[in-house]
Amino acid sequence: MVQLQLVKGKAEFVKRKKPNGKLEDICLCDWNTDFAFACIGQVHGSLLNEVVKNNGCYDKEKIAQHKEDVGIDKRCNYCYAKRKNWGKVIPKIIGEKTREQFEIEKPKIIRLGKNTECGHPFYRPQLLEFLELCKEYGTKIIFPNKMLEFDAKVAALLRQTNSVLNYSLCNDKFEGGAVSQGFTNSWRLKQAEKYTFAGVNTTVTLTCDVTNSLDGNLERGFAIINALDARDEGLVLRFLPLRLNSKKVCLEVTGKTWGDIIMPANYKDVLDFGIEWRYLKKGNNEAVPLFFHEDFKKLISEGIGICGRVGEIEYCDECNLKENVRIKFPASELTQIKRYINKMTYKRYKEKIESPISNPNQRELF
Numbered sequence: 001m002v003q004l005q006l007v008k009g010k011a012e013f014v015k016r017k018k019p020n021g022k023l024e025d026i027c028l029c030d031w032n033t034d035f036a037f038a039c040i041g042q043v044h045g046s047l048l049n050e051v052v053k054n055n056g057c058y059d060k061e062k063i064a065q066h067k068e069d070v071g072i073d074k075r076c077n078y079c080y081a082k083r084k085n086w087g088k089v090i091p092k093i094i095g096e097k098t099r100e101q102f103e104i105e106k107p108k109i110i111r112l113g114k115n116t117e118c119g120h121p122f123y124r125p126q127l128l129e130f131l132e133l134c135k136e137y138g139t140k141i142i143f144p145n146k147m148l149e150f151d152a153k154v155a156a157l158l159r160q161t162n163s164v165l166n167y168s169l170c171n172d173k174f175e176g177g178a179v180s181q182g183f184t185n186s187w188r189l190k191q192a193e194k195y196t197f198a199g200v201n202t203t204v205t206l207t208c209d210v211t212n213s214l215d216g217n218l219e220r221g222f223a224i225i226n227a228l229d230a231r232d233e234g235l236v237l238r239f240l241p242l243r244l245n246s247k248k249v250c251l252e253v254t255g256k257t258w259g260d261i262i263m264p265a266n267y268k269d270v271l272d273f274g275i276e277w278r279y280l281k282k283g284n285n286e287a288v289p290l291f292f293h294e295d296f297k298k299l300i301s302e303g304i305g306i307c308g309r310v311g312e313i314e315y316c317d318e319c320n321l322k323e324n325v326r327i328k329f330p331a332s333e334l335t336q337i338k339r340y341i342n343k344m345t346y347k348r349y350k351e352k353i354e355s356p357i358s359n360p361n362q363r364e365l366f
Contacts, residue, residue: 003095004130006031006107009114014314017335026327028318029142031107032114035123035130039081039116040089041146044070045180052122056090074177077249078170078207078242080286081115091122094129102137109321110134111142117178119148131157142319144168144205146175147183150194158200164321165200167192169223169230170207170242174252185223189230196235203305203320204230207240209253210310211278214295220253231304236320238305239296244279244287254278262287280311 009032016024036056043051047066050059058066066072075082112118118127131154134141141163148154148165158165167188172179189204196202206227208217218224231237244250247258254261256278263277279287289310292300300306303324305317309331316327 001093001095002037002090003097004033004035004092004126005097006033006101006105006110007114008032009111014316015335016314016329016333018333023335026314026316028109028321029111029114031105031110033110033112033130034114034116035092035118035126036089036116038089039075039079039177040120040122041117041175041181041183042073042075042177043089043181044072044074044177045182046070047072048181051089056122057088074180076170076176076178077174077252078245080243080245082245089116089122091126094126094133099133102133102139106137107139109140109142111144113144117145117147118143119145121147121149124151124154128153128157131161131163134161134163140164140321142166142321146178146188147181148191150191150198152198155195155198155200158195159198163201164319165192165195165202166205166238166319167202168205168207168240169227171221171223173221174249185226189223189226192230192235193233201320203236203238205238205240205307207242209289210239210241210292210296211289212254213293216293220255236305237299238307238317238320239300241289241306241308241310243308245285250279250287258287263290 009029011025011027011030014027016026018024040051040056044066047058047070050062051057058072063072112130131141133139135157138161140161141158143158143163144166146168148167169185169188172184175183175185178184192202192204204227206223208222208224209220212220214224214228227237242253244253244258244262250256250258250262261276261278263280278290280290281287288308291311303326305320305326306315306328307317307319308315312331313328314331314334316325318325318327
């Protein structure tokens, strides 16, 4: 069995070089971990029992037929991890190496579920054991999820570790695996309410097209009503501006083609400035929103947190782990950081700080 290990993550790459030359850490997700190598949220609901009974694997003799019938890779369309699921969502174990790493690193904060869904009932034993370990070492967790039903034991451990539980809302149409298993956006909201009322620091994180109106997002199928209902019920609402990672996702999310709304990185060379650019292409073939629609500006002015880049501004609310933290700064101050890892051990990390990311767009966008 593979033992669970912590890995470095987003915090290494989201650092700010301030005008005075000082390098500043921004993101709290310094350590990350997952309970499996592939995401159980990619399993179609009709095949879930088979996968669970086979300890996280499809029946090898049936895979060809599964591909033909419903498919074996039902990841969320907008998933940035882009890990294919070949029927191996085998749980990792919390073993001696896990504990040894905790003893050496003494992590203060861990993001649980960077690339996979860790709230699924299939991983409940691992979740409880992991939370107990975090409690022992005084470690807080940031826990994004879509599949964690209310569990009093989990709630107690989340409270005792002063952790934050982030329920992801998006669009049922884009989340084939999760929705086919019954984990709809409305279901998630009900669980978030239960954890909130149980005293757990819980948020509802809405991933959507912030360049479109609320009504426009609703027409495209995004869980706008769920999110606003959550806010009206006293839950904490935050925004995660959706990044477009393919031409297909672009069309599904916005109703527009990539060429219609994606500003090229070298847009200054484009002669037609009459095009309604709404997203900016980045070097990793993703596109980030160029601006907030007025509907979102109004909600943000009321104190809602944001995680991610919009236009030329980088936003952070520290995942609501700390109350009312709202950070924003020019994206041009983000540093490009290369990471070198000694393949023989997780202990040695080296960072090389290069020049700040160039600003491809000088005009005011919001």
